[in-house]
Amino acid sequence: MVTTKEKNSMETFEKHESQVRSYSRSFPKMFNKAKGHKIWDTDGKEYIDFFAGAGALNYGHNDDKMKEKIVEYIMEDGISHSLDMxxxxxxxxxxxxxxxxxxxRKLDYKVMFPGPTGTNTVESALKIARKVTGRTNIISFTNAFHGMTLGSLSVTGNSFNRDGAGVPLNNTVPMPYETFMDDDNSLxxxxxxxxxxxSGLDLPAAIILETVQGEGGINAASFEWLQEIEKLCRRYDMLxxxxxxxxxxxxxxxxFSFEPAGVKPDIVCxxxxxxGYGLPMAITLIKPxxxxxxxxxxxxxxxxxxMAIVAATEALTYWENDKLANSIQEKSKVIKTRFEKIVKDYPELNATTRGRGFMRGIACGEGKEDYAGKICEKAFEKGLIIETAGPSGEVVKFLGPLTIDNEGxxxxxxxxxxxxxxxxNN
Incomplete structure (x- = not known):
């Protein structure tokens, strides 16, 4: 039930904010506190967060050590803004x-700081690939999502997002992702x-891909497919x-999501x-x-x-040993098992499970696509924040914090x- 106070607050957004807003529509509450894997609204209702800032909060909300480092830095009058000085x-x-x-990991990359967003690291990757090779075309994949600026949109598959560009999106060639074709012949x-x-295809500068397509529906490529893509890049001198x-x-x-496949990309976004803390930051890794x-x-x-860099440095301490990685892999088994059981116990969904690790989805089958949105809406009413993914919003998408405990x-x-x-049942 939305209180008068909250109703008025949501009306503020309706009155003053652009129609482009989206998450405030999916989760129409006023939130004012968050910690770990939990968020609270202004009425004090507690929500479990299976959204994690669309993947920006892998370490949960308000990590104590990161917060301490940020506050300490601010109190000591540390430099907040410096461009790349x-x-x-x-x-x-x-x-x-x-x-x-x-x-x-025996990786050798130069670290580039582009603008602090995902789409900007992608833009920088596309630009340097074209500069290195002297070619213009980029091969991307069906159902890919790489960002909302023009270059990133050109390698994004979703027609709704692409239509928002308002201009032709050129110099890219979409190819079928491994999971796109029923006959397994995408390669x-x-x-x-x-x-x-x-074929009419000019030799491309690069191939860009997600090893697990997030917004595209939690489509996970096999390690063998990724290895073959890398071989093609080497054979045709593409990045x-x-x-x-x-x-x-x-x-x-x-x-890195590509580690188990043993591939070594030329560029990583x-x-x-x-x-670490949810503050804006991006880096582009480029082979020297x-x-x-x-x-x-x-x-x-x-x-x-x-401030983001301070938190990012502290976040790296999670990777000084295997404790977090082992925890993720153990809890991933729980998610996978529970999702598989749900698919089995509720055949009415005609569903399948997808993904790897803490990036999982329940894809509602043909004719059942609208169930995913209804499920996420009902889950929110019951105290769980979770979103949909996929070209038709047909996938219930788990993206919880990596640090969530077993109870949560x-x-x-x-x-x-x-x-x-x-x-x-309704």
């Missing part, structure tokens, strides 16, 4: 990222386009760009949880031989968001199952 905290982050993340399709001189904005920073169980930017050739006023995880899953049962 040298600051102590930027140096610390670069050194720690190299020592904790790159070296143990053969791509190979034939690259090898056949009659491989992995967009790990949502699937990275531990979301699938390892820091990171944002969302790279900032491809780092041919001219100074200032891609820049942005807020690429020196030092199981309670949230119980609420989700109760919501499913109520929707099906």
């Amino acid at each position: 040298g600051t102590v905290v930027r140096a610390k982050f670069l050194e720690k990222f190299s020592e904790v993340i790159l070296k143990p 053969d399709f791509l190979k034939s386009y690259l090898s056949d001189t009659g 491989l760009i992995v967009d790990d904005v949502q699937a990275g920073c531990g979301r699938t169980g390892t820091f 990171l944002s969302k949880s790279i900032g 031989e491809h780092d041919i930017w001219e100074p200032g050739e891609h820049n942005g006023t807020f690429r020196g968001n030092n 995880l199981n309670k949230g899953l119980d609420i989700l199952e109760e919501a499913i049962e109520e929707v099906l």
